[in-house]
Amino acid sequence: MKLVDRTKISAAALALVSLSALSAGFLEATPAFAKDTQQHPAVLNASAVAVADKYAADAAEQIFKEGGNAVDAAVAIAFSLAVTYPEAGNIGGGGFMTLYVNGKPYFLDYRERAPLAATRTMYQDEQGNVIPGKSLYGYDAVGVPGTVEGMWEAQKRFGKLSWKQVLQPAIEYARDGFVVGELLAKRREEASKEFDGKTNFDQYFGNMKMGETFKQPDLANVLTRIANQGAKDFYDGKTADLIAASMKGHGLITKRDLQEYKAVWRQPVEANWNGYEVITAPPPSSGGVGLVQLLKMKADLAPQFKDVPLNSPQYIHLIAEIEKRVFADRAQYLGDPDFYKVPVAQLTDDAYIAKRAAEVDPDKPSDTKSVQAGLGTSMPEKAETTHFSVVDKWGNAVSNTYTINGYFGSGVVVPGAGIVLNDEMDDFSAKPGVPNMFGVVGSDANAIAPKKRPLSSMSPTILTKDGKVSLVIGTPGGSRIFTSIFQVINNIYDFKMPLKDAVGAMRFHHQLLPPNTIFWEPYEPINGDLAKQVEAKGYVLKGQDFNGDIQAIRIDGDTPEAVADPRGRGVTRIVQ
Ligand code: DON
Numbered sequence: 001m002k003l004v005d006r007t008k009i010s011a012a013a014l015a016l017v018s019l020s021a022l023s024a025g026f027l028e029a030t031p032a033f034a035k036d037t038q039q040h041p042a043v044l045n046a047s048a049v050a051v052a053d054k055y056a057a058d059a060a061e062q063i064f065k066e067g068g069n070a071v072d073a074a075v076a077i078a079f080s081l082a083v084t085y086p087e088a089g090n091i092g093g094g095g096f097m098t099l100y101v102n103g104k105p106y107f108l109d110y111r112e113r114a115p116l117a118a119t120r121t122m123y124q125d126e127q128g129n130v131i132p133g134k135s136l137y138g139y140d141a142v143g144v145p146g147t148v149e150g151m152w153e154a155q156k157r158f159g160k161l162s163w164k165q166v167l168q169p170a171i172e173y174a175r176d177g178f179v180v181g182e183l184l185a186k187r188r189e190e191a192s193k194e195f196d197g198k199t200n201f202d203q204y205f206g207n208m209k210m211g212e213t214f215k216q217p218d219l220a221n222v223l224t225r226i227a228n229q230g231a232k233d234f235y236d237g238k239t240a241d242l243i244a245a246s247m248k249g250h251g252l253i254t255k256r257d258l259q260e261y262k263a264v265w266r267q268p269v270e271a272n273w274n275g276y277e278v279i280t281a282p283p284p285s286s287g288g289v290g291l292v293q294l295l296k297m298k299a300d301l302a303p304q305f306k307d308v309p310l311n312s313p314q315y316i317h318l319i320a321e322i323e324k325r326v327f328a329d330r331a332q333y334l335g336d337p338d339f340y341k342v343p344v345a346q347l348t349d350d351a352y353i354a355k356r357a358a359e360v361d362p363d364k365p366s367d368t369k370s371v372q373a374g375l376g377t378s379m380p381e382k383a384e385t386t387h388f389s390v391v392d393k394w395g396n397a398v399s400n401t402y403t404i405n406g407y408f409g410s411g412v413v414v415p416g417a418g419i420v421l422n423d424e425m426d427d428f429s430a431k432p433g434v435p436n437m438f439g440v441v442g443s444d445a446n447a448i449a450p451k452k453r454p455l456s457s458m459s460p461t462i463l464t465k466d467g468k469v470s471l472v473i474g475t476p477g478g479s480r481i482f483t484s485i486f487q488v489i490n491n492i493y494d495f496k497m498p499l500k501d502a503v504g505a506m507r508f509h510h511q512l513l514p515p516n517t518i519f520w521e522p523y524e525p526i527n528g529d530l531a532k533q534v535e536a537k538g539y540v541l542k543g544q545d546f547n548g549d550i551q552a553i554r555i556d557g558d559t560p561e562a563v564a565d566p567r568g569r570g571v572t573r574i575v576q
Contacts, residue, residue, distance in 0.1 A: 041394075042394055044392075044559070045393070045559055046574045047070070047073070048560035048572065049390050050388065051077055051573075055173055056080040056084065060390065066161060066165060067160060068165070069158070069159065069394060071101070071158040072166050074388065075154060075166045076166040077390070078147065078151050078388075080169050080173060082170060087408050088407065089386055090403070090409070091419055092419040093147055093409060093424065094147055094402060095110055095400060095402025095458060096111065096400070096456070097110070098280060098400075098461060098462050099396070100469055101158050107266045107279075108150055109264045110151075111424075112144055112453065114454070116252075116256065117254075119448065120447050120449065122448060123140075123448075135426040135430055136410070136426050137195065137411055138411065140252070142409075142412065142423065146263055148231045148235070163230065170223050171224055174219045177213035178214060180213075184208070184210075184569075190407070195408075195411035200411075218418035225237065235258045240255050242416050242417045243421075271292040271296070278292060279462045281456075282337070283334055283455075284336040284455055285459060287481050288459055289329075290327075291485055293348065293353055294482065295486060295489065296348075297353050300357035304318060310505070311508075313537055318362070319487075320510035320539070322357070322360060323483055324365075325371060328371050329373050331440065332373030333373060334455050336446075336452045336453040336455070338452070364538055371512065384476060385404075385405070385478070386549070387460065387549070388474075389473060389551045397462050397553075399461055399473065401476065402458075403456075403458065404421070404422035405424045405437075406426075409421050426454075427446075427454035428452075428454040429455075430448070439511065439514070440479045457481040458474070473552040473553075477546065477547060480546075484507050484509075487507050499554045504565070506524055507521055507548065509544075517541075517542050518540070518542070519542050519544045547567070549567050
């Protein structure tokens with residue numbers, strides 16, 4: 001979507017996984033992690049999911065009933081959504097997975113990478129101007145996809161079931177079809193208009209209609225090969241050949257790009273906040289650092305927030321002041337840590353955040369130009385992504401956000417494979433200071449380079465207390481992602497709202513630029529009293545029809561409660 005305008009393991013199972021992996025010759029290519037073979041007692045009375053559609057929820061339920069854990073369910077969900085939620089679910093994109101397994105936090109980065117032939121100025125014309133749309137539509141916009149490698153890595157390390165079992169639901173949805181719902185049909189129609197015959201999108205999705213069964217036989221064949229051969233098919237097999245062939249004469253991705261793709265296990269960002277351990281996304285996401293800064297800055301400003309009602313004009317002003325500073329840092333310091341040294345420790349340091357909080361003007365918006373990156377030494381994103389949250393009865397959790405960036409990504413579908421390819425290259429800074437689809441700007445930290453990962457805002461997050469999972473949360477929304485998660489966490493913990501109300505409450509967004517602009521949801525009329533009072537404080541309001549699609553699970557004692565955002569077509573499932 002255009003956000004700018006509209007937005008445990010049995011020996012048998014292990015043998016199966018290893019066999020299929022070895023036969024694929026792929027196990028040697030990835031780091032070897034010992035599987036945890038210990039049987040853990042159940043600590044919750046149910047497993048739970050909050051996911052973007054009912055087909056993925058059904059898939060997760062089936063996996064839990066077959067004895068799978070949260071990671072098995074997450075992988076089954078990811079592949080299912082690639083079929084039934086094609087506007088954002090994907091195998092042609094990438095994402096981040098935050099995990100809490102057997103009492104330990106983990107983070108898996110399977111973000112897309114720039115092709116080997118990418119250059120810093122590839123989206124600029126000879127005069128140095130950014131060419132509109134070039135990083136958003138068609139073959140030029142596509143980054144090297146990471147989802148299949150990510151799912152393979154996660155399931156191989158932590159799954160209980162066989163790889164084939166977790167692929168099965170997706171294969172069935174693709175082969176036998178699924179019934180298309182209203183929202184998907186609407187988004188498909190919008191995408192057809194947006195791509196306007198400039199890509200081959202309509203050849204694959206043009207006849208996808210509400211209420212009708214939609215089958216994807218090419219995609220079913222790809223998923224069956226991935227089930228039989230592992231990730232190797234996608235990166236070095238027949239599917240890799242199909243992707244590379246589709247790019248020839250059109251785009252930059254070659255078979256070597258696919259062969260060299262790697263997902264990376266990274267140290268998550270972790271912070272103590274309000275008695276909880278926040279476990280969230282490190283760079284190349286800006287979201288985890290941003291979320292920690294937001295949470296801690298608000299805590300530092302507790303006296304200013306005292307007795308300020310939720311979503312009152314003063315609340316909106318104070319939160320916008322905080323967001324202004326967070327986005328100034330984002331633009332300057334955040335990028336791929338494999339290419340640029342991101343000062344994560346300094347940016348999340350308590351004394352630094354307290355100093356930034358002290359700069360907040362309680363009365364009026366601070367002058368935008370005066371709000372510079374704070375460590376003393378420029379923002380962006382298109383809009384479709386999907387998040388799912390999973391907990392199992394053994395107390396493990398997966399928080400996963402993955403994306404092809406805009407709805408239906410670049411609009412390019414790999415001929416003979418039915419894979420929708422991403423337009424993640426738009427998340428790079430095409431030129432310093434020039435905003436991307438999400439209106440955010442960037443600097444050198446996020447300049448394009450071969451094999452580099454574009455800066456993301458995706459922030460799959462888990463909160464734990466005393467070593468136990470308390471909240472699993474995330475959302476799509478580009479640069480709105482971590483401000484949305486922040487607001488829901490405030491609603492839950494500061495305003496003590498029930499989870500459903502906390503997720504459903506109105507959200508707003510500010511991101512430094514445009515100056516003093518608050519992005520406003522249709523929940524509250526833009527010409528209503530609240531809006532007028534916010535304008536009177538010196539803000540400009542801008543309507544947006546999308547401010548996230550939160551999927552959250554909260555655990556109270558031994559009982560999980562799951563909520564899907566009323567803004568989307570998400571579904572929850574509690575499985576005893
Ligand atoms: O990685 C990012 O931050 C963006 N590509 C995510 C895009 C997104 O969330 C679109 N959702 N509405």
